[in-house]
Amino acid sequence: MKHQNQISRKDFLIKTSIAGVSLILGSHLVQCKQEEKSMEKAQNKGPKCDDTTGLTQEEIEQRKNLQYTDYSPEPNKKCNNCALYVVAEGNSPCGKCNLIKGPISPEGWCTSWVPKA
């Protein structure tokens, strides 16, 4: 005879499995949210230097071809530690580059990155 408060082994296994899966999914969701926040934080780091006003179409294409971006995807490779970077002058947060035209973020990067000697 089964007591009213007793649960079957099958019920116990089902309930603990559901709890386990919920726990795993919950922790995965929290981890995803934390990664999303750190990516957003990384993307908000540094100035935006994407104003290509005054550049020729060819110069704009060169920026695209070299995959220039204001926020380096590689933490150890940024314009501010590239041999071709020219530090910003005056109040501008954006520097320049000896290779490509237009404003360059110190936190930026392109495929022609060269380490400073």
Ligand code: SF4
């Ligand atoms: S060559 Fe590329 S990585 Fe180096 S300063 Fe210019 S844009 Fe930045």
